[in-house]
Amino acid sequence: MNIRTLSMVAVALMLGHNAAADDDFWVGVKAGTLGLGVEAAWRPVPYLDIRGGGNFFSLDEDSSEAGIDYDGELDLQTFYATANLRVPLSPFRVTAGIFSNGNEIKxxxxDTGMITVGNTTxxxxxxxxxxxxxxxxxxAPYFGIGFDFRIFNTLGLIIDAGVLRxxxxxxxxxxxxxxANDPAFQAELEAERMELQNExxxxxIYPVVSIGLSFNF
Incomplete structure (x- = not known):
């Protein structure tokens, strides 16, 4: 890649820099590893915005854990507030925030024949x-990076990548x-729980990646 090409890329990035560069408020929809989400953002001062939103998703899937067959259900539910520090004349930003984490696995x-719980069948x-x-x-604290691009007029592209601790x-x-109430069985049940816990x-740390669209006001 020659210097001319690099210069053209840099100019394109600056001309199409963050989707909310000239806006104080915008809303967005997202999809990613935390599910489907919505968010709203407000820019109180230049190069800093505050975002809040939620993500939701549910998935049913069969699973086998510690030798036992299960019907599995994954429920993702998070709400968040983040602060985003923007790099001037760039779509790039650094993000830190707090998530209310309601994610669950059930x-x-x-099994209908014999079942091994702990060390006993x-x-x-x-x-x-x-x-x-x-x-x-x-x-759960969140740390990440992101990019905000203007596609055209009031429509923008949002990209996020980070980690949820x-x-x-x-x-x-x-x-x-x-x-269920037998003491010997309860001891085996605890052994089963510990085996699952160790796995x-x-x-x-949960990886967070998402892409979405923003609508600016």
Whole structure:
């Protein structure tokens, strides 16, 4: 890539820099790893804007964890407020903020023969259904970068990439069968919970990537 090409790219970026460069308020719609989202933004001073919004998504999918087959449900629900520091004459910005994290994972066992809980095998009819729930810290800090481009007139393109420090997932396991209150079974149920917990302990950072459109006022 020669100097002339680089110069043309730089000029194009500056001419099409952030979608809200001349606007104090705008709204947007987004899609990404946190689901489908909406946000509103306000620029109180040059080169700084404040954004707030929410993301939502739900997915049902079969899963096998620790040797047990489950019906799985992923529910994504987050609300956030961020501050965005803009680089002058550029679409680039640096973002920091706080998320209210309501993301959850729910699993319901579907074994009908024998089922191994912890280190012991039981008839599935005596165990009933195993209910697994995983959730995260209620408040999670976010750090990232982003780009805001004007497409034309009042329509802009929003791109975000960052990390949500959501903490390790908190796993809970219950059963609803005849053995649910048996002390020996409860000990095995705790062993099962710990096995699941150990499998997910390293997933304390969630990658956030999204793309969307903004509408400026």
């Amino acid at each position: 699993l319901t066992s579907r 039981y008839p599935a009819a005596a165990v009933g259904q195993l209910q697994v729930k995983g959730d995260f810290d209620n408040i 959501q903490g390790s997932i908190n796993i809970g396991v219950t059963a609803n069968g005849a053995l 997910v302990d390293d997933y304390d």
